[in-house]
Amino acid sequence: MTLIRTTDQLAQFCRSCSRYPYVAVDTEFMRDTTYFPQLCLVQIAAPGQGTELVSAVDTLAERLSLDPIYELFSNPGVTKVFHSARQDLEIFYLDRKAFPQPFFDTQIAAMACGYAEQVSYEALVRSIVKRPLDKSRQFSAWNRRPLARRQLDYALGDVIHLRVIYEHLVAELTRLDRVWWLDEEFAELLRPELYAIDPENAWKRLKTKNVSARYLAAIRQIAQFREEIAQRRNVPRNRVLSDKAMAELSSARPTDHSALQKCRLLPGHLKKGSFAQGLLKAIRRARVLPDGDLPVRTPAKKPAVANHGFLDLLRALLKANAVKAGVAPSLIATTSELEDISAGGMSGRVFTGWRNEIFGRDARRLANGEIALTREQNGVRIVATGIGNIPSG
Numbered sequence: 119m120t121l122i123r124t125t126d127q128l129a130q131f132c133r134s135c136s137r138y139p140y141v142a143v144d145t146e147f148m149r150d151t152t153y154f155p156q157l158c159l160v161q162i163a164a165p166g167q168g169t170e171l172v173s174a175v176d177t178l179a180e181r182l183s184l185d186p187i188y189e190l191f192s193n194p195g196v197t198k199v200f201h202s203a204r205q206d207l208e209i210f211y212l213d214r215k216a217f218p219q220p221f222f223d224t225q226i227a228a229m230a231c232g233y234a235e236q237v238s239y240e241a242l243v244r245s246i247v248k249r250p251l252d253k254s255r256q257f258s259a260w261n262r263r264p265l266a267r268r269q270l271d272y273a274l275g276d277v278i279h280l281r282v283i284y285e286h287l288v289a290e291l292t293r294l295d296r297v298w299w300l301d302e303e304f305a306e307l308l309r310p311e312l313y314a315i316d317p318e319n320a321w322k323r324l325k326t327k328n329v330s331a332r333y334l335a336a337i338r339q340i341a342q343f344r345e346e347i348a349q350r351r352n353v354p355r356n357r358v359l360s361d362k363a364m365a366e367l368s369s370a371r372p373t374d375h376s377a378l379q380k381c382r383l384l385p386g387h388l389k390k391g392s393f394a395q396g397l398l399k400a401i402r403r404a405r406v407l408p409d410g411d412l413p414v415r416t417p418a419k420k421p422a423v424a425n426h427g428f429l430d431l432l433r434a435l436l437k438a439n440a441v442k443a444g445v446a447p448s449l450i451a452t453t454s455e456l457e458d459i460s461a462g463g464m465s466g467r468v469f470t471g472w473r474n475e476i477f478g479r480d481a482r483r484l485a486n487g488e489i490a491l492t493r494e495q496n497g498v499r500i501v502a503t504g505i506g507n508i509p510s511g
Contacts, residue, residue, distance in 0.1 A: 120172075121270060123179040125186070131162070131173050132186040138164045138171075140197040141190065142280035143218065145206045146260040146273055153348045153355065155209050158260035160187060163277035165285075174273055178261065184213070191218035199284045201225050201239045201276075204307060211313040219308070224280065226303045227287040230296050232444035243279045246286045251275065294444075299472050303449070317345035321413075324361060328369070331412035335404040337368035338413050343400040347393075359388070371401050428484075429460040434491055435484055436477055438498045443476045450477050459485070 122128050135141050146159040157177045164171035177184065191198060191210070198218035200206050202225040207217060228237045233245070243251045258269050291297045321334070321341035328334075341364065348355040363383040372378045378389050378398065388394060433456060440447040451459075451468050458466065459481055469478040480500060483489045487505045491498045 120174070121265070122173050122175045123182060125181070125183045128175055128182065128184075129186040131171075132190040134171055135162060135164045135190055136193055136196055138196065140165065140199050140222070140284065142199045142277040142284060143206070144200065144273070144276040144280065145209060146258075147205075147209060148259070148261045151353070153352045154212060155205070156261055157209050157213070159265075159273055160184075161273050161277045162187075162190075163274075163281055165281055172274055172278055174270055176263075176265075178263065188214055188216060191216065194220065196220075197222050199224065199280060201242070201280060201283070202236075204312075207307060208313045211310065212315075215310070217308045221304055221308060222284065222300075223304060223307065224283050224287055226449075227291060227300060228283075229446035229449040230299050231287055231290045231294070233446065235446045235448045239276065239280075239283075242283050247279045247282050249279070251279070296472070302467070315345070315349070317342045317349070320345040320355075322415075324364070326365065326415075328365075329415050331409075331414065332371070332404070333368050334413045334415055335407050336371050336401055337364060339400040339404040340364050340367055340397065343396055347396075359384075367397065367401065371405060372398065373402065373405070374398065425460060429456060431484060431491060432456045432460055432481060434498050435480055435500070438491070438500070439477050439480060441497065445476065 120127075120131070122131060142163045144161045145157060146161075147155045147157050149155045160175040160177055162173055162175070175184075175187065176182065188210075190196060197220045199222045200218075201223065203221070203223045207221075211217060224242065225237060225239075228242060229235060233242070240251045243249055252272060252275070258272070260269075288297070291300070318338075321338040324337060324341060326333075326337065340359075344355055344359045344364065348358045351358070360383065363381070363385075366381055366383045370377070370381060372381060375389070375394060375398070378384070378394055381389070388397070436447050436451055436456065440450055450473050455466060455468050459468065462485075464482060464485070467473055468481065480489060484491075487503055489500050490503050492501055493499075
Protein backbone atom coordinates (compact mmCIF):
# COMPACT_ATOMS: atom_id res chain seq x y z
CA MET A 119 0.00 0.00 0.00
CA THR A 120 1.40 3.38 -1.03
CA LEU A 121 0.80 6.96 -0.03
CA ILE A 122 1.64 9.14 -3.02
CA ARG A 123 2.96 12.59 -2.17
CA THR A 124 4.80 13.73 -5.32
CA THR A 125 3.68 14.45 -8.86
CA ASP A 126 6.29 12.06 -10.31
CA GLN A 127 5.01 9.20 -8.16
CA LEU A 128 1.45 10.00 -9.16
CA ALA A 129 2.28 10.16 -12.88
CA GLN A 130 4.02 6.80 -12.75
CA PHE A 131 1.13 5.22 -10.85
CA CYS A 132 -1.51 6.61 -13.24
CA ARG A 133 0.46 5.40 -16.26
CA SER A 134 0.42 1.91 -14.77
CA CYS A 135 -3.32 2.14 -14.10
CA SER A 136 -4.00 3.21 -17.70
CA ARG A 137 -3.12 -0.30 -18.87
CA TYR A 138 -6.24 -1.71 -17.22
CA PRO A 139 -9.90 -1.65 -18.36
CA TYR A 140 -11.07 0.03 -15.16
CA VAL A 141 -9.92 1.60 -11.91
CA ALA A 142 -11.82 1.88 -8.62
CA VAL A 143 -11.84 5.40 -7.16
CA ASP A 144 -12.89 6.96 -3.87
CA THR A 145 -12.19 10.22 -2.06
CA GLU A 146 -11.94 11.54 1.47
CA PHE A 147 -12.80 15.19 1.99
CA MET A 148 -13.81 17.73 4.60
CA ARG A 149 -16.59 20.30 4.35
CA ASP A 150 -17.50 21.24 7.91
CA THR A 151 -15.90 24.68 7.88
CA THR A 152 -15.63 25.49 4.17
CA TYR A 153 -17.92 26.42 1.30
CA PHE A 154 -16.12 24.21 -1.20
CA PRO A 155 -15.24 20.61 -0.32
CA GLN A 156 -11.59 20.25 0.70
CA LEU A 157 -10.19 17.21 -1.08
CA CYS A 158 -7.83 15.41 1.28
CA LEU A 159 -7.22 12.02 -0.27
CA VAL A 160 -7.92 10.18 -3.53
CA GLN A 161 -7.77 6.39 -3.42
CA ILE A 162 -7.30 4.44 -6.66
CA ALA A 163 -7.05 0.70 -7.27
CA ALA A 164 -6.44 -1.15 -10.53
CA PRO A 165 -7.86 -4.67 -11.06
CA GLY A 166 -6.24 -7.62 -9.35
CA GLN A 167 -6.25 -9.53 -6.10
CA GLY A 168 -3.21 -7.90 -4.51
CA THR A 169 -2.34 -4.38 -3.47
CA GLU A 170 0.51 -3.65 -5.87
CA LEU A 171 -1.60 -1.10 -7.77
CA VAL A 172 -3.57 0.32 -4.87
CA SER A 173 -2.59 3.79 -3.69
CA ALA A 174 -3.84 6.81 -1.81
CA VAL A 175 -2.92 10.23 -3.16
CA ASP A 176 -2.20 12.87 -0.53
CA THR A 177 -3.84 15.82 -2.27
CA LEU A 178 -2.62 18.17 0.48
CA ALA A 179 1.03 17.38 -0.19
CA GLU A 180 3.06 20.46 -1.05
CA ARG A 181 3.50 21.13 -4.79
CA LEU A 182 1.58 17.97 -5.76
CA SER A 183 -0.24 18.36 -9.11
CA LEU A 184 -3.37 16.31 -9.79
CA ASP A 185 -2.87 16.52 -13.56
CA PRO A 186 -2.01 12.78 -13.85
CA ILE A 187 -5.31 11.89 -12.20
CA TYR A 188 -7.27 14.05 -14.63
CA GLU A 189 -5.40 12.48 -17.54
CA LEU A 190 -6.44 9.07 -16.26
CA PHE A 191 -10.01 10.33 -15.79
CA SER A 192 -10.14 11.43 -19.43
CA ASN A 193 -8.76 8.14 -20.78
CA PRO A 194 -11.66 6.62 -22.80
CA GLY A 195 -10.24 3.11 -22.42
CA VAL A 196 -10.41 3.07 -18.63
CA THR A 197 -13.75 3.00 -16.81
CA LYS A 198 -13.72 4.94 -13.55
CA VAL A 199 -15.69 3.08 -10.89
CA PHE A 200 -17.20 4.82 -7.85
CA HIS A 201 -19.81 4.00 -5.23
CA SER A 202 -22.46 6.68 -4.63
CA ALA A 203 -20.45 9.08 -6.74
CA ARG A 204 -22.34 12.35 -6.57
CA GLN A 205 -20.13 14.04 -3.97
CA ASP A 206 -16.98 12.75 -5.63
CA LEU A 207 -18.13 14.07 -9.00
CA GLU A 208 -18.90 17.45 -7.45
CA ILE A 209 -15.34 17.72 -6.11
CA PHE A 210 -13.73 17.00 -9.47
CA TYR A 211 -16.16 19.19 -11.40
CA LEU A 212 -15.63 22.18 -9.11
CA ASP A 213 -11.86 21.69 -9.31
CA ARG A 214 -11.44 21.28 -13.08
CA LYS A 215 -14.90 21.51 -14.64
CA ALA A 216 -14.36 17.92 -15.76
CA PHE A 217 -15.91 14.53 -15.08
CA PRO A 218 -14.24 11.11 -15.04
CA GLN A 219 -15.42 9.30 -18.17
CA PRO A 220 -16.36 6.59 -18.88
CA PHE A 221 -17.96 6.35 -15.47
CA PHE A 222 -19.71 3.65 -13.40
CA ASP A 223 -21.57 3.91 -10.08
CA THR A 224 -21.93 0.64 -8.17
CA GLN A 225 -24.77 1.97 -6.01
CA ILE A 226 -26.96 2.58 -9.07
CA ALA A 227 -25.84 -0.68 -10.67
CA ALA A 228 -26.74 -2.60 -7.50
CA MET A 229 -30.30 -1.23 -7.67
CA ALA A 230 -30.61 -2.70 -11.19
CA CYS A 231 -29.50 -6.04 -9.76
CA GLY A 232 -32.17 -6.14 -7.07
CA TYR A 233 -30.34 -4.64 -4.11
CA ALA A 234 -32.08 -2.15 -1.84
CA GLU A 235 -32.50 1.48 -2.80
CA GLN A 236 -29.43 3.60 -1.94
CA VAL A 237 -27.63 0.44 -0.83
CA SER A 238 -24.53 1.25 1.20
CA TYR A 239 -20.98 0.28 0.31
CA GLU A 240 -20.73 -1.61 3.60
CA ALA A 241 -23.81 -3.68 2.71
CA LEU A 242 -22.34 -4.59 -0.69
CA VAL A 243 -19.03 -5.61 0.88
CA ARG A 244 -20.85 -7.90 3.29
CA SER A 245 -23.10 -9.34 0.58
CA ILE A 246 -20.65 -9.71 -2.32
CA VAL A 247 -17.15 -9.76 -0.82
CA LYS A 248 -18.34 -11.70 2.25
CA ARG A 249 -16.27 -9.60 4.61
CA PRO A 250 -17.11 -7.20 7.42
CA LEU A 251 -16.08 -3.59 6.95
CA ASP A 252 -14.59 -1.44 9.69
CA LYS A 253 -16.27 1.99 9.52
CA SER A 254 -14.72 3.35 12.72
CA ARG A 255 -12.53 5.79 10.75
CA GLN A 256 -15.36 7.10 8.60
CA PHE A 257 -15.40 10.48 10.32
CA SER A 258 -11.67 11.00 10.63
CA ALA A 259 -10.08 14.44 10.36
CA TRP A 260 -8.76 13.76 6.88
CA ASN A 261 -7.13 17.18 6.59
CA ARG A 262 -4.73 16.57 9.47
CA ARG A 263 -1.23 15.33 8.81
CA PRO A 264 0.36 12.90 9.28
CA LEU A 265 -2.33 10.33 8.52
CA ALA A 266 -2.36 7.29 10.80
CA ARG A 267 -1.86 3.85 9.30
CA ARG A 268 -5.34 2.82 10.41
CA GLN A 269 -6.78 5.78 8.51
CA LEU A 270 -4.95 4.72 5.35
CA ASP A 271 -6.03 1.10 5.76
CA TYR A 272 -9.64 2.25 6.07
CA ALA A 273 -9.42 4.57 3.06
CA LEU A 274 -7.75 2.00 0.82
CA GLY A 275 -10.30 -0.62 1.80
CA ASP A 276 -12.93 1.45 0.06
CA VAL A 277 -11.31 0.79 -3.33
CA ILE A 278 -9.81 -2.67 -2.71
CA HIS A 279 -13.27 -4.17 -2.19
CA LEU A 280 -14.86 -1.94 -4.82
CA ARG A 281 -13.01 -3.91 -7.53
CA VAL A 282 -14.72 -7.15 -6.48
CA ILE A 283 -18.11 -5.45 -6.24
CA TYR A 284 -17.76 -3.87 -9.68
CA GLU A 285 -16.78 -7.11 -11.40
CA HIS A 286 -19.63 -8.99 -9.70
CA LEU A 287 -22.23 -6.38 -10.67
CA VAL A 288 -21.04 -6.16 -14.29
CA ALA A 289 -21.24 -9.93 -14.60
CA GLU A 290 -24.76 -9.90 -13.17
CA LEU A 291 -25.88 -7.01 -15.37
CA THR A 292 -24.44 -8.78 -18.42
CA ARG A 293 -26.24 -12.00 -17.52
CA LEU A 294 -29.51 -10.11 -17.17
CA ASP A 295 -28.85 -7.96 -20.27
CA ARG A 296 -29.19 -4.80 -18.17
CA VAL A 297 -25.90 -3.01 -18.74
CA TRP A 298 -27.63 -0.58 -21.13
CA TRP A 299 -30.22 0.23 -18.49
CA LEU A 300 -27.68 2.36 -16.64
CA ASP A 301 -26.75 4.71 -19.49
CA GLU A 302 -29.48 7.21 -18.64
CA GLU A 303 -28.81 7.04 -14.89
CA PHE A 304 -25.07 7.67 -15.30
CA ALA A 305 -25.65 10.48 -17.81
CA GLU A 306 -27.92 12.20 -15.30
CA LEU A 307 -25.07 12.32 -12.75
CA LEU A 308 -22.73 13.87 -15.30
CA ARG A 309 -24.81 17.01 -15.93
CA PRO A 310 -22.76 20.13 -15.06
CA GLU A 311 -25.85 22.00 -13.85
CA LEU A 312 -26.05 19.63 -10.87
CA TYR A 313 -22.77 20.98 -9.54
CA ALA A 314 -22.36 24.50 -10.97
CA ILE A 315 -22.81 27.16 -8.30
CA ASP A 316 -24.11 30.43 -9.72
CA PRO A 317 -24.64 33.15 -7.06
CA GLU A 318 -27.41 34.73 -9.17
CA ASN A 319 -29.47 31.56 -8.74
CA ALA A 320 -28.68 30.99 -5.06
CA TRP A 321 -32.11 32.26 -3.99
CA LYS A 322 -33.84 29.37 -5.75
CA ARG A 323 -32.61 26.86 -3.17
CA LEU A 324 -34.36 28.78 -0.37
CA LYS A 325 -37.74 27.62 0.84
CA THR A 326 -40.14 30.48 1.45
CA LYS A 327 -43.90 30.82 1.70
CA ASN A 328 -43.76 34.50 0.74
CA VAL A 329 -43.99 34.71 -3.05
CA SER A 330 -44.57 38.47 -3.41
CA ALA A 331 -42.46 39.90 -6.19
CA ARG A 332 -40.69 42.56 -4.10
CA TYR A 333 -39.87 40.06 -1.36
CA LEU A 334 -38.43 37.66 -3.93
CA ALA A 335 -36.45 40.48 -5.54
CA ALA A 336 -34.89 41.31 -2.17
CA ILE A 337 -34.09 37.76 -1.20
CA ARG A 338 -32.58 37.14 -4.64
CA GLN A 339 -30.19 40.07 -4.22
CA ILE A 340 -29.33 39.22 -0.61
CA ALA A 341 -28.78 35.55 -1.45
CA GLN A 342 -26.45 36.52 -4.28
CA PHE A 343 -24.55 38.85 -1.93
CA ARG A 344 -24.21 36.06 0.66
CA GLU A 345 -23.17 33.46 -1.89
CA GLU A 346 -20.44 35.66 -3.34
CA ILE A 347 -18.98 36.30 0.10
CA ALA A 348 -19.20 32.61 1.06
CA GLN A 349 -17.38 31.61 -2.11
CA ARG A 350 -14.75 34.33 -1.77
CA ARG A 351 -14.05 33.48 1.87
CA ASN A 352 -14.62 29.74 1.35
CA VAL A 353 -16.90 29.44 4.36
CA PRO A 354 -20.38 27.83 4.69
CA ARG A 355 -23.08 30.25 3.57
CA ASN A 356 -24.88 30.15 6.93
CA ARG A 357 -21.70 31.37 8.61
CA VAL A 358 -22.00 34.49 6.49
CA LEU A 359 -25.71 35.08 7.09
CA SER A 360 -28.48 32.77 8.29
CA ASP A 361 -31.53 31.94 6.20
CA LYS A 362 -33.79 33.37 8.92
CA ALA A 363 -31.94 36.68 8.91
CA MET A 364 -32.23 36.81 5.12
CA ALA A 365 -35.98 36.27 5.36
CA GLU A 366 -36.31 39.09 7.90
CA LEU A 367 -34.22 41.46 5.77
CA SER A 368 -36.22 40.60 2.65
CA SER A 369 -39.48 41.41 4.45
CA ALA A 370 -38.32 44.62 6.12
CA ARG A 371 -36.09 45.79 3.24
CA PRO A 372 -34.23 48.43 5.32
CA THR A 373 -32.92 51.41 3.35
CA ASP A 374 -30.31 52.79 5.75
CA HIS A 375 -28.14 51.88 8.74
CA SER A 376 -30.75 53.11 11.20
CA ALA A 377 -33.38 50.75 9.79
CA LEU A 378 -30.82 47.95 9.62
CA GLN A 379 -30.26 48.22 13.37
CA LYS A 380 -33.89 47.19 13.96
CA CYS A 381 -33.46 43.77 12.31
CA ARG A 382 -33.51 41.42 15.32
CA LEU A 383 -32.07 38.35 13.58
CA LEU A 384 -29.07 40.16 12.13
CA PRO A 385 -26.04 39.85 14.45
CA GLY A 386 -24.69 43.15 15.73
CA HIS A 387 -21.30 42.87 14.06
CA LEU A 388 -23.04 42.59 10.67
CA LYS A 389 -24.93 45.85 11.17
CA LYS A 390 -21.88 47.97 10.52
CA GLY A 391 -18.91 48.27 8.23
CA SER A 392 -18.54 46.96 4.69
CA PHE A 393 -20.87 44.01 5.26
CA ALA A 394 -23.75 46.30 6.25
CA GLN A 395 -23.03 48.53 3.26
CA GLY A 396 -23.10 45.54 0.93
CA LEU A 397 -26.41 44.37 2.38
CA LEU A 398 -28.01 47.78 1.95
CA LYS A 399 -26.76 48.03 -1.64
CA ALA A 400 -28.28 44.62 -2.41
CA ILE A 401 -31.61 45.65 -0.91
CA ARG A 402 -31.62 48.97 -2.77
CA ARG A 403 -31.04 47.16 -6.06
CA ALA A 404 -34.12 45.09 -5.34
CA ARG A 405 -36.22 48.12 -4.38
CA VAL A 406 -35.54 50.01 -7.63
CA LEU A 407 -35.96 47.02 -9.89
CA PRO A 408 -38.58 47.69 -12.62
CA ASP A 409 -41.78 45.69 -12.29
CA GLY A 410 -41.02 43.82 -15.51
CA ASP A 411 -37.74 42.51 -14.09
CA LEU A 412 -39.11 41.21 -10.79
CA PRO A 413 -38.63 37.50 -10.16
CA VAL A 414 -41.59 35.19 -10.03
CA ARG A 415 -41.77 31.95 -8.12
CA THR A 416 -44.84 29.85 -8.73
CA PRO A 417 -45.56 27.26 -6.06
CA ALA A 418 -44.43 23.77 -6.98
CA LYS A 419 -47.21 22.26 -8.99
CA LYS A 420 -48.23 18.84 -7.86
CA PRO A 421 -50.18 16.62 -10.17
CA ALA A 422 -53.85 16.51 -9.38
CA VAL A 423 -54.35 12.97 -8.15
CA ALA A 424 -57.70 11.98 -9.59
CA ASN A 425 -58.00 8.83 -7.51
CA HIS A 426 -55.96 8.04 -4.41
CA GLY A 427 -57.15 4.47 -4.61
CA PHE A 428 -55.65 4.12 -8.09
CA LEU A 429 -52.37 5.57 -6.82
CA ASP A 430 -52.31 2.81 -4.20
CA LEU A 431 -52.89 0.25 -6.96
CA LEU A 432 -49.97 1.68 -8.94
CA ARG A 433 -47.72 1.39 -5.91
CA ALA A 434 -48.74 -2.23 -5.43
CA LEU A 435 -48.19 -2.95 -9.13
CA LEU A 436 -44.77 -1.30 -9.06
CA LYS A 437 -43.69 -3.27 -6.01
CA ALA A 438 -44.93 -6.56 -7.48
CA ASN A 439 -43.24 -6.01 -10.84
CA ALA A 440 -40.03 -4.76 -9.22
CA VAL A 441 -39.81 -7.88 -7.07
CA LYS A 442 -40.49 -10.07 -10.07
CA ALA A 443 -37.78 -8.32 -12.14
CA GLY A 444 -35.32 -8.06 -9.28
CA VAL A 445 -34.98 -4.27 -9.47
CA ALA A 446 -35.24 -1.58 -6.80
CA PRO A 447 -38.67 0.09 -7.31
CA SER A 448 -37.33 3.67 -7.26
CA LEU A 449 -35.06 2.89 -10.22
CA ILE A 450 -38.18 2.11 -12.25
CA ALA A 451 -40.47 4.96 -11.20
CA THR A 452 -40.41 7.78 -8.66
CA THR A 453 -43.30 8.85 -6.42
CA SER A 454 -43.94 11.92 -8.59
CA GLU A 455 -44.09 9.73 -11.70
CA LEU A 456 -46.66 7.48 -10.04
CA GLU A 457 -48.70 10.54 -9.06
CA ASP A 458 -48.56 11.80 -12.63
CA ILE A 459 -49.81 8.45 -13.96
CA SER A 460 -52.61 8.39 -11.40
CA ALA A 461 -53.70 11.79 -12.68
CA GLY A 462 -53.91 10.51 -16.25
CA GLY A 463 -50.39 11.19 -17.51
CA MET A 464 -49.29 8.42 -19.84
CA SER A 465 -45.98 9.75 -21.11
CA GLY A 466 -42.44 10.09 -19.87
CA ARG A 467 -39.56 7.70 -19.24
CA VAL A 468 -41.74 5.13 -17.45
CA PHE A 469 -43.36 4.38 -20.81
CA THR A 470 -40.12 3.96 -22.74
CA GLY A 471 -37.38 1.34 -22.96
CA TRP A 472 -36.86 -1.20 -20.22
CA ARG A 473 -39.07 0.68 -17.74
CA ASN A 474 -42.01 0.26 -20.10
CA GLU A 475 -41.37 -3.47 -20.36
CA ILE A 476 -41.21 -3.94 -16.60
CA PHE A 477 -43.86 -1.49 -15.43
CA GLY A 478 -45.13 1.13 -17.90
CA ARG A 479 -47.06 -1.29 -20.09
CA ASP A 480 -48.85 -2.83 -17.10
CA ALA A 481 -49.53 0.62 -15.62
CA ARG A 482 -51.28 1.58 -18.84
CA ARG A 483 -53.25 -1.66 -18.83
CA LEU A 484 -54.26 -1.12 -15.23
CA ALA A 485 -55.47 2.40 -16.06
CA ASN A 486 -57.51 1.02 -18.98
CA GLY A 487 -59.07 -1.74 -16.89
CA GLU A 488 -57.35 -4.47 -18.93
CA ILE A 489 -55.70 -6.04 -15.88
CA ALA A 490 -56.51 -6.26 -12.19
CA LEU A 491 -54.58 -7.14 -9.04
CA THR A 492 -55.54 -10.04 -6.83
CA ARG A 493 -54.14 -11.13 -3.51
CA GLU A 494 -51.54 -13.83 -3.23
CA GLN A 495 -49.95 -15.25 -0.12
CA ASN A 496 -46.76 -13.16 -0.47
CA GLY A 497 -48.02 -10.25 -2.52
CA VAL A 498 -50.29 -9.58 -5.48
CA ARG A 499 -50.87 -11.24 -8.81
CA ILE A 500 -51.76 -9.61 -12.14
CA VAL A 501 -54.77 -11.06 -13.93
CA ALA A 502 -56.43 -10.17 -17.22
CA THR A 503 -59.95 -8.74 -16.92
CA GLY A 504 -61.05 -9.67 -20.42
CA ILE A 505 -61.45 -6.02 -21.32
CA GLY A 506 -59.55 -4.98 -24.45
CA ASN A 507 -57.32 -7.03 -26.68
CA ILE A 508 -53.97 -6.74 -24.90
CA PRO A 509 -53.06 -9.92 -23.00
CA SER A 510 -51.58 -9.65 -19.53
CA GLY A 511 -47.76 -9.77 -19.34
